[in-house]
Amino acid sequence: MEAKSKRVLTTCVYCGTGCNLYLHVEDGKIVGATPCDSHPVSQGKLCIKGWKIHEFIQRPDRLTKPLIKKDGKFVEASWDEALDLVATKFKETKEKYGPKALGCLSSAKCTNEENYVMQKFARAVLNTNSVDHCARLCHASTVAGLAASFGSGAMTNSIDELLDSKAILVTGSNTTEQHPIIGGKILRAKEKGAKLIVVDPREIQLAKFADVHLRQLSGTDVLWLNSFMYVIFEEGLEDKEFIKNHLDPEAFEEMKKVVTSDKYSPENTEKLTSIPAEDLRKAAIMFAKNKTGSLVYSMGITQHIQGTDNVKSCANLQMILGNMGVYGGGVNPLRGQQNVQGACDLGALSNVFSGYQKVVDPAAREKMAKAWGINVEDMDNKVGYTVVEMIHAAGDGKVKALYIMGENPMVSDPDINHVKECLEKPFLVVQDIFMTPTAELADVVLPAASFAEKDGAYTSTQRTVSKIRKAIEPVGDSKPDYWIIGQIAERMGYKGCTYSHPKEILDEINKLTPIYGGITWDRIDSDEFPFGIAWPCPNTSHGGTMFLHKDGNFSRGKGKCHPCEYVPPAEEPDEEYPFRLTTGRVAFHWHTGSMTRRSPTLDREVRSAYIELNPADANKLGVRKNQMVKVSSRRGEIFVRAEVSDIVPPGTVFIPWHFKEAPANKLTIAALDPVAKIPDLKVCAVKIEKVK
Numbered sequence: 152m153e154a155k156s157k158r159v160l161t162t163c164v165y166c167g168t169g170c171n172l173y174l175h176v177e178d179g180k181i182v183g184a185t186p187c188d189s190h191p192v193s194q195g196k197l198c199i200k201g202w203k204i205h206e207f208i209q210r211p212d213r214l215t216k217p218l219i220k221k222d223g224k225f226v227e228a229s230w231d232e233a234l235d236l237v238a239t240k241f242k243e244t245k246e247k248y249g250p251k252a253l254g255c256l257s258s259a260k261c262t263n264e265e266n267y268v269m270q271k272f273a274r275a276v277l278n279t280n281s282v283d284h285c286a287r288l289c290h291a292s293t294v295a296g297l298a299a300s301f302g303s304g305a306m307t308n309s310i311d312e313l314l315d316s317k318a319i320l321v322t323g324s325n326t327t328e329q330h331p332i333i334g335g336k337i338l339r340a341k342e343k344g345a346k347l348i349v350v351d352p353r354e355i356q357l358a359k360f361a362d363v364h365l366r367q368l369s370g371t372d373v374l375w376l377n378s379f380m381y382v383i384f385e386e387g388l389e390d391k392e393f394i395k396n397h398l399d400p401e402a403f404e405e406m407k408k409v410v411t412s413d414k415y416s417p418e419n420t421e422k423l424t425s426i427p428a429e430d431l432r433k434a435a436i437m438f439a440k441n442k443t444g445s446l447v448y449s450m451g452i453t454q455h456i457q458g459t460d461n462v463k464s465c466a467n468l469q470m471i472l473g474n475m476g477v478y479g480g481g482v483n484p485l486r487g488q489q490n491v492q493g494a495c496d497l498g499a500l501s502n503v504f505s506g507y508q509k510v511v512d513p514a515a516r517e518k519m520a521k522a523w524g525i526n527v528e529d530m531d532n533k534v535g536y537t538v539v540e541m542i543h544a545a546g547d548g549k550v551k552a553l554y555i556m557g558e559n560p561m562v563s564d565p566d567i568n569h570v571k572e573c574l575e576k577p578f579l580v581v582q583d584i585f586m587t588p589t590a591e592l593a594d595v596v597l598p599a600a601s602f603a604e605k606d607g608a609y610t611s612t613q614r615t616v617s618k619i620r621k622a623i624e625p626v627g628d629s630k631p632d633y634w635i636i637g638q639i640a641e642r643m644g645y646k647g648c649t650y651s652h653p654k655e656i657l658d659e660i661n662k663l664t665p666i667y668g669g670i671t672w673d674r675i676d677s678d679e680f681p682f683g684i685a686w687p688c689p690n691t692s693h694g695g696t697m698f699l700h701k702d703g704n705f706s707r708g709k710g711k712c713h714p715c716e717y718v719p720p721a722e723e724p725d726e727e728y729p730f731r732l733t734t735g736r737v738a739f740h741w742h743t744g745s746m747t748r749r750s751p752t753l754d755r756e757v758r759s760a761y762i763e764l765n766p767a768d769a770n771k772l773g774v775r776k777n778q779m780v781k782v783s784s785r786r787g788e789i790f791v792r793a794e795v796s797d798i799v800p801p802g803t804v805f806i807p808w809h810f811k812e813a814p815a816n817k818l819t820i821a822a823l824d825p826v827a828k829i830p831d832l833k834v835c836a837v838k839i840e841k842v843k
């Protein structure tokens with residue numbers, strides 16, 4: 152008989168830090184969560200979201216039954232009825248309009264195994280490469296930029312190395328709020344004597360502890376990064392040995408020519424970035440002289456039409472300083488969702504199969520077709536639609552059926568007035584644990600089991616694959632995502648997506664994905680690896696990889712610098728829309744709020760949307776703290792309360808985008824980076840009016 156009370160070790164479902172925790176279960180109810188002392192990263196700590204993780208799981212408004220929309224209203228249905236309907240519609244759409252008319256959004260909230268099955272379903276059953284997920288709104292530019300520079304698009308070093316870095320440059324990462332456990336380690340490194348340089352338009356918590364805080368205008372990162380390198384070359388502080396031995400010489404010279412040109416002198420970039428030249432010089436020299444230095448970044452760097460260039464510039468900087476392939480150094484993009492790294496690794500991207508094997512490579516297609524038992528001619532040989540493109544294609548009538556698992560684009564995508572128009576058109580299936588604004592638009596809603604109700608694995612920001620374990624039975628009639636996908640596939644005549652347990656899926660992943668070759672089900676909670684293994688891990692005698700590009704031996708051979716010229720954001724303030732809006736997060740809430748706003752402890756902390764407004768701007772507008780204001784852009788308007796604060800500089804405003812009743816994404820712009828297709832979520836122009 153099952154014990155009445157137990158605790159189950161698992162991995163946190165929120166951020167990419169990968170903390171492990173125990174879920175405490177009594178009589179089938181999750182009553183609490185506590186940290187795991189022996190976990191190498193979290194070491195007995197959790198942030199507030201981890202401590203309160205149990206609060207959303209068994210909320211009474213969990214989706215418990217499949218729902219089918221009839222005459223504009225949802226009606227409960229049996230699994231058979233819902234799955235038959237979905238399979239029939241998908242089949243009809245494919246027969247009538249071809250595979251291009253179908254698309255899938257996979258999920259960084261789901262497990263590695265579930266993401267693998269979703270992309271297999273898209274490719275083997277629907278025969279489309281239009282399968283993508285929120286990494287596209289997040290670190291798509293990291294994947295593109297770092298792959299071009301180093302040959303691998305992931306965080307290069309491990310989290311705890313920060314404790315031994317001599318200098319840490321943090322830019323576009325509000326680390327203490329968004330990755331609190333990592334933020335704590337940065338502060339510990341600072342206590343131990345590391346220099347801390349923060350480059351962020353807002354005076355975030357870390358900035359208060361920094362040796363230097365540079366406040367650039369949002370969207371001007373290439374300028375200050377080039378200026379850093381300008382100063383480093385001027386002072387002769389580059390690592391000449393590393394450059395000679397490990398970098399592609401032609402690419403290096405080409406890049407050097409650009410960054411040392413006059414327009415990137417600190418004096419010349421000051422006008423556009425608003426960073427005082429003096430301060431920039433000081434910061435650049437400090438970072439260059441204190442070796443080994445680590446560069447940490449997140450959304451402030453990636454979410455721009457110039458995101459890929461921003462990332463490449465970060466890589467350029469760390470390469471010329473010789474901070475690559477060494478302990479305590481590296482280019483360290485902090486991955487956001489707890490399993491966004493895994494969703495990318497397992498091929499939930501429109502251009503790659505699992506392990507970043509390219510869909511346009513005939514040999515890769517041949518390999519997958521053979522393993523999946525399908526005809527290679529049936530496979531899509533072109534890159535599919537990305538997130539924003541797919542939604543726009545639905546609006547244009549090109550995509551006629553859309554399957555969304557564990558994403559909430561009606562709150563998370565840019566320009567949601569337009570997203571709504573687009574999602575109203577196709578046959579829409581949404582698979583979630585709660586009724587979200589996206590699910591409300593669906594024709595069929597499928598109830599998924601949460602992370603506490605299934606087995607599987609997540610891959611953390613430091614590439615460590617670690618397990619989640621079933622603590623309770625699925626709530627209501629909800630089912631694990633992999634089961635649901637398998638059932639739809641079977642009803643469309645394909646049995647290759649049906650598995651009896653995630654272990655079988657991981658076995659298949661091991662065979663087809665070289666970087667995961669040795670990351671087997673049994674190894675990742677063995678006595679040898681109780682908390683998982685970091686890829687690349689090609690075989691079962693390999694112990695995993697702590698940091699990439701060891702000794703400057705880059706995955707691509709020689710490290711490649713890229714010349715990046717500054718390109719201004721797609722939309723900047725003007726007379727009509729005079730403020731620069733940047734959007735982001737707060738410590739207590741998660742994205743679209745579907746989980747954290749159902750957690751009473753977290754909800755109590757921040758209940759509604761607000762706008763950070765500099766006191767000088769508030770004065771000019773005649774707005775006081777907590778007064779309601781109307782914020783509008785060329786695309787929409789929302790009402791929020793004013794939070795008057797010097798966290799933002801004059802002319803810049805910040806809105807957290809968690810709140811569906813006042814969604815910041817009604818204001819944002821869907822302009823895309825040409826390479827990574829990531830939207831510019833960090834800059835657009837707005838006006839602010841007092842509400843009477």
Ligand SMILES: Nc1nc2c(c(=O)[nH]1)N[C@H]1C(S)=C(S)[C@@H](COP(=O)(O)OP(=O)(O)OC[C@H]3O[C@@H](n4cnc5c(=O)[nH]c(N)nc54)[C@H](O)[C@@H]3O)O[C@H]1N2
Nearest residue numbers: 323324325329369370449450451487488735736738741742
């Ligand atoms: N509590 C909480 N934690 C989270 C999440 C959450 O929703 N809530 N989400 C997770 C996810 S998926 C992600 S991707 C990460 C995101 O983590 P972060 O990237 O740290 O979070 P953001 O608030 O989006 O923005 C980061 C910083 O970018 C700065 N910034 C704004 N514009 C610019 C610019 O033009 N250039 C630069 N360099 N900086 C700029 C902002 O002032 C802010 O400090 O957090 C993860 N962790």
Ligand SMILES: Nc1nc2c(c(=O)[nH]1)N[C@H]1C(S)=C(S)[C@@H](COP(=O)(O)OP(=O)(O)OC[C@H]3O[C@@H](n4cnc5c(=O)[nH]c(N)nc54)[C@H](O)[C@@H]3O)O[C@H]1N2
Nearest residue numbers: 260285288289557558559563582583599734742743745832
């Ligand atoms: N303005 C603005 N917009 C942004 C950003 C920004 O900084 N500014 N950041 C962007 C970034 S970095 C990201 S990552 C995206 C995130 O965008 P989304 O991924 O759309 O946001 P989430 O709220 O994390 O959505 C995850 C959904 O999965 C559901 N879910 C949880 N667990 C499970 C499960 O086990 N199975 C299933 N099927 N569903 C589950 C949740 O209820 C939720 O509805 O937003 C982007 N949007």
Ligand code: SF4
Nearest residue numbers: 163165166170198201
């Ligand atoms: S830091 Fe991230 S992984 Fe750790 S408890 Fe908080 S949300 Fe969870």
Ligand SMILES: [Mo]
Nearest residue numbers: 288289487488
């Ligand atoms: Mo993200």
